[in-house]
Amino acid sequence: MTSNTVWDAQDAVAPENACPIAPVVEVVFSRWTTPILWVLHQYGPHRFVELQRRIGTITPKVLTERLRQLERDGLIERTYFAEVPPRVVYEISDLGRSLAPLFAALAEWSVNLGEVDQARGIYDAKQQTRHRR
Amino acid sequence: MTSNTVWDAQDAVAPENACPIAPVVEVVFSRWTTPILWVLHQYGPHRFVELQRRIGTITPKVLTERLRQLERDGLIERTYFAEVPPRVVYEISDLGRSLAPLFAALAEWSVNLGEVDQARGIYDAKQQTRHRR
DNA sequence: CTGTATCCCGCAAGATACTG
DNA sequence: CAGTATCTTGCGGGATACAG
Numbered sequence: 299m300t301s302n303t304v305w306d307a308q309d310a311v312a313p314e315n316a317c318p319i320a321p322v323v324e325v326v327f328s329r330w331t332t333p334i335l336w337v338l339h340q341y342g343p344h345r346f347v348e349l350q351r352r353i354g355t356i357t358p359k360v361l362t363e364r365l366r367q368l369e370r371d372g373l374i375e376r377t378y379f380a381e382v383p384p385r386v387v388y389e390i391s392d393l394g395r396s397l398a399p400l401f402a403a404l405a406e407w408s409v410n411l412g413e414v415d416q417a418r419g420i421y422d423a424k425q426q427t428r429h430r431r
Numbered sequence: 432m433t434s435n436t437v438w439d440a441q442d443a444v445a446p447e448n449a450c451p452i453a454p455v456v457e458v459v460f461s462r463w464t465t466p467i468l469w470v471l472h473q474y475g476p477h478r479f480v481e482l483q484r485r486i487g488t489i490t491p492k493v494l495t496e497r498l499r500q501l502e503r504d505g506l507i508e509r510t511y512f513a514e515v516p517p518r519v520v521y522e523i524s525d526l527g528r529s530l531a532p533l534f535a536a537l538a539e540w541s542v543n544l545g546e547v548d549q550a551r552g553i554y555d556a557k558q559q560t561r562h563r564r
Numbered sequence: 565c566t567g568t569a570t571c572c573c574g575c576a577a578g579a580t581a582c583t584g
Numbered sequence: 585c586a587g588t589a590t591c592t593t594g595c596g597g598g599a600t601a602c603a604g
Contacts, residue, residue: 333453337450372553399536403536421503421505
């Protein structure tokens with residue numbers, strides 16, 4: 299953070315500086331990267347169609363896009379077998395495996411999802427009465 | 432999907448089942464919710480403008496939207512003071528504070544961002560040579 | 565089987581201006 | 585100060601068809 303006096307003009311903190319964890323979120327979490335990583339981490343190597351089936355509703359286009367991104371970021375590894383018919387296997391990399399504690403923390407926090415639902419109910423109820431005048 | 436033979440009973444796994452942590456990600460992480468929660472958690476209560484300045488580049492419209500969502504989900508609390516001029520203070524709730532271990536895990540993992548960058552470099556280099564034929 | 569190629573859409577987010 | 589109101593855009597994602 300540009301060091302001048304104390305809280306100089308141009309203070310405007312860059313987003314990354316305001317929040318050191320944002321970059322991690324950007325790399326690891328998106329609608330589909332989370333399920334993909336989870337599956338590969340939890341259930342071992344998968345072929346393309348296996349992933350597609352296990353995740354359930356993802357289209358091949360999107361699955362390909364996410365897999366490429368994860369491969370590029372070094373979180374998964376793609377292995378191509380030049381057989382007939384050709385075969386491809388995706389598995390989590392060491393770097394991807396290092397996300398394990400993070401995933402554990404995530405899974406643990408999911409016990410609080412009920413409270414979130416409850417909070418939503420209360421909030422919506424308040425809004426309801428507010429509009430009903 | 433809904434096939435008929437061996438793969439029919441509990442075939443198509445719903446996304447939530449394929450990945451129990453996806454719902455948590457959906458609630459907690461988006462481009463701006465992460466920085467907001469981080470700031471409120473790390474630096475205490477903030478007023479609207481203070482948040483805007485600290486986060487740096489967020490527009491008031493988007494900031495309002497994210498704050499409303501976080502309030503509705505019970506992760507932050509909004510307090511309105513009917514003074515002149517009016518004052519509003521946002522602070523993290525108990526539920527929001529329960530994210531602390533999660534944030535810690537996130538922050539810790541950020542040491543690996545360098546490896547991600549490196550992986551990207553290698554991947555891109557490979558693609559480069561592949562196109563250079 | 566393992567993807568590509570198109571086309572399309574919704575929604576988060578940006579730009580900008582204005583109000584109680 | 586603490587937001588609203590509009591308008592626009594970018595991008596992830598869905599549907600569908602097709603190829604190596």
